[in-house]
Amino acid sequence: MTVNRLAGATITLLLSLLLAVPASGADDLSEAEARGKHIYTRGESTSGRVISAEVKLSAAPASASILPCLQCHGERGEGIGELSPAIDWRVLVDPAAHEHPERRHGIFDERSVARAIRNGLDPAGNGLEPTMPRYRIADEDMADLIAYLKRIGTELDPGISARSIRIGTVLPTAGPLAGIGSAIRQVIEAQFADINAAGGIHGRKLELVVGGYGADDTPAFWAAQDLVAREPVFALLSSFLPGFEPETAELVTEKQLPHVGPFALLTNDGGRYEFFTQASIVEQTHALVESTVADGRLPRVAIVYPRVKGFEALADAARDRVSARGSVRNIPYELNAFDAAGIAAGLAAAETDAVVFLGSGTEFLEFASVAEQRSFRPTLLAPARFAERVVFDLPGSFDGRVYLSYPALPSDHSESGVIDFELLHHRHDIDYSNSLAQVAAFTATRVLVDALQRAGRSPSRATLVSSLEAMRDFSPGLTPAVSFGPGQRIGARGAHVLRVDLAEGRLDAEQRWISLAP
Amino acid sequence: MEIRKILSVALAALALLSVPLMEASATASDAERAAAEAKAREYFTNLEVIDQDGNRLRFYDDLLKDKVVAINFIFTNCQGACPLMTRQLTLVRDQLGAEIGKDIHFLSISIDPVRDTPAAMKEFAKTHEADQAGWRFVTGSPKNLTYIVQKLGQYTEDVEAHSTLLIAANVRTAHWTKIPPNVPPNGIVERLRMLIEEDAAE
16 A cells, blocks of 8 residues: 555656656657647648538538638647637646636536537537637547647747757858858857857857858759758848848748848848848938938939849839928939930939939949039939949039948947957957958847847747847947837838048048938 | 840740751761751750759750650749649659650759759659659759750740640650640650650651
8 A cells, every 4th residue: 555655656756757848848749749730730630531620600611721720729829819719738727717708617628628629619518709610520630639739839949959049041151252151150150159158048059050052053042942941940140142032031931930130232121030130222222312301301302223123112112202202203224224424414404403323333423424514413322332432433523412321330339349349250260351241240140149038948930030029229239229020120220321521531521310210 | 125035935946846857857877867966955955954863964965865755844832733734744654654764754844943942843753753763853053944944945934924835855856746734644645655656767
């Protein structure tokens, strides 16, 4: 008797130890749980047995694949408000969790869960909400589904384990852009090493996986596809895929994979999962147009741009943005067929006050010099990335009328940011080449790390997205403060606009921050 | 741009027709055969492509030369016609009773090479039970693939509106045919058998 009791106690202890392990987030599902997950997420049995769903208000039963559990009860069984309650096992067996507005009942067990799924009744025999379908499902499949309901919410997302968080980046590792790739990689790895040396993030080490491209003529985007397919990563950081930004946005949206700080010049529309730290050319163009507003009125502004992928949309967006305060003319030209004289003549005839110029530096100079010949002297505005190199070669008569936009300036540097950046280079023996890419990677890594720290001890990709969305006025050290929000994916929504002093050869004659707060 | 595109497709179609005509009048002397082959290689290009196993192959020398081929055009994200077309080809394969990889070679060419990695092609092939010797799913640099697809007369800007045509050829006899998508599998089988049985010496 005593022996039996002792044995019983030992077994209970062992059991409780065993049960305690998965609660802290075990990675692997048992076979039954994995089959159950398939049913939960897709409404299909891996055995091929048919599962059908019947909704009270409609007559014909449908395939459960149209109405899988996931659709209403969520990825973690968290439910959506009163209509579809939380259904993870801890809630189902919690006596306090079953007070509904119209009905109340006791806790669920396996039998009553099966009855709810098949017959739409709660443990007290009350009908469930009419939107809950009745499922026809075989006993074996029901057992699998219940096995999964006991695990749902405790799984970790791909790329994260008890000890590590795997972050991916896609970079040029060979070819003409390899220098930029290596700058980004070094800066991320150095920061990860420092964070890991200090204990990681909630005890997890950060690992960087690089998808490299550039060694042959296969598309750079293959590196992104392969990285995501081959090695599950929790999030992407600072990928540099020039020309493949739309494909990248599509990929991360499909995989629900957060991408922090894509290193992209033009794109700012990456969908729900891409978080840009600073203004792209798109916002800079908006800021340049906004900067011409005087006394609430927009002068006659024209945007001159080459007809290349993305520019049409950005010029249209800039025009629409200010349409309430005046009109903007968009003047596209064919790439490599820039007719400076023709465009200048047209703009002069329309008495254009200001020209936002998005062509190359050479074209900018050409335009200014033909305008000068006709004594046509509009205000000239351009993103620094395109025009900084040539700006002091402009005709002197434009002095006082030339403006450049920058997403970030030395005035955004905080003292500690500069020190951290310097120390990083010093400690990890990194040189200062490709500093633009280095600053972008430095900023993106800080944003990611801050969001991860706030995402809790068991972060999911979804909680990372929420945590990023909750970021307000985070100072990354070298660039303007970053704030995201639901539907807000540009961290620093605005740009610096500088007046260029042609006579003195100075860029800092007058500096304004044009905020693009919606 | 549009005109140029139409022109290039038209030219490609013309060239497709002219190859067999030119060949038909040729006698089978070795020198003439070699010249004809050089011409075909030049036309169809010998650009590099990559199959589902990552093998780098020359388009003419490795995939066309001296072979009987059935070629279709796919992309792995395709929700529309590609899976159906590939399914149709697997039915053809099963009914044909010929030795795949010897008597006839199947070739599925990507029209979305930017997204279609060799691994994605492999996955697509497996899903359609078509991942086997003698059936290559090829992708590669977009420049090469676009050029090849243009040469086969099947290029469109919009992948969703891509060609559903099956191209079948006996490259040895320089006999090229187009099989529209509405031909049932047994009709395709019949045409392929005829191509297989053709002999260059005739």
